[in-house]
Amino acid sequence: MEQMYCYVGDVLGFSDMVTALASEEEKELAPEQIAKFSLDARASRVDSWVQLVSSGLTEFKISHYHFVSDTVFVGTEYTRYGLERLIDFSRYLLEEGMKKSLPLRGGIACGDVEWGDNISFGTAIVKAHKLEADQEWIGTCCEPDLPGLDELWDFKRVFVYPAPMKNEKLLTHRPVIAWNVPTYVELRNKTSECAIRHINVDWKYDTMIRNTMLFSFCQKLINVNFLTGAKPNAFPGKPMEIIESCVDWVCHDKRLEQGGWKKQFVPNQRMETETL
Numbered sequence: 001m002e003q004m005y006c007y008v009g010d011v012l013g014f015s016d017m018v019t020a021l022a023s024e025e026e027k028e029l030a031p032e033q034i035a036k037f038s039l040d041a042r043a044s045r046v047d048s049w050v051q052l053v054s055s056g057l058t059e060f061k062i063s064h065y066h067f068v069s070d071t072v073f074v075g076t077e078y079t080r081y082g083l084e085r086l087i088d089f090s091r092y093l094l095e096e097g098m099k100k101s102l103p104l105r106g107g108i109a110c111g112d113v114e115w116g117d118n119i120s121f122g123t124a125i126v127k128a129h130k131l132e133a134d135q136e137w138i139g140t141c142c143e144p145d146l147p148g149l150d151e152l153w154d155f156k157r158v159f160v161y162p163a164p165m166k167n168e169k170l171l172t173h174r175p176v177i178a179w180n181v182p183t184y185v186e187l188r189n190k191t192s193e194c195a196i197r198h199i200n201v202d203w204k205y206d207t208m209i210r211n212t213m214l215f216s217f218c219q220k221l222i223n224v225n226f227l228t229g230a231k232p233n234a235f236p237g238k239p240m241e242i243i244e245s246c247v248d249w250v251c252h253d254k255r256l257e258q259g260g261w262k263k264q265f266v267p268n269q270r271m272e273t274e275t276l
Helices: 014-018 031-035 039-059 080-099 123-134 184-195 203-223 239-258
Strands: 002-011 064-068 071-077 104-115 120-122 139-142 158-161 174-177
Touching: 002 014, 002 080, 002 123, 014 039, 039 064, 039 080, 071 080, 071 123, 080 104, 080 139, 080 174, 080 184, 104 123, 120 123, 123 139, 158 203, 184 203, 203 239
Parallel strands: 104 139
Antiparallel strands: 002 071, 002 104, 064 071, 104 120, 139 174, 158 174
């Protein structure tokens, strides 16, 4: 065995994408929607998934990988260069995957691995797989103590954020992969285009979309320096408090404008309501 970095990525809703519609499901859909689930259309989605991963592996010069249906297992050497390529590969899958209506969730971990042509196993693969499966968003996070990140912290690449988890009692901050999240409408449409088999988005998907948008809002606030004192390796507070503070600021500022006032506001501080 050897130390390796491992990434495990899973396409959300893949079983819906590649499974034929039941007669009861067809009753709820228009003919053009039913056509999206023809045999050729479903086969095309599988091809898109394979092509997406293959192009990423080529671009980032990664040779260790295994496909298992909607899940890809990827490994790189235990070096800074190996971790950089794996992080950039995971970002590539998120951004390019959304363009192809392939929403992904991924996990990155480090540990002992035995990588073979037919079978691979080890601590890093198990940890990355569990981490991927427990997340409730479209995104990728790393194990909390992932080694090698000291020189890679960057709001444009990897930074600390409380990634939403399904089975975690305490809110834990982890390194997460920065990526360009589409607008809400685009995210919803791209997620539902092939993965959702009925007219309305169910709560399972809607929760993931909302969690992803919350992450996107925080990224945007960081990029315009709204969060004073924010550092890539120390996320400043809780996402909902940050968004609430931002909304308070906008509403307060608007109220002042309507009253003919102009007031300097200090970002990242709650603005108490004042009587004009």
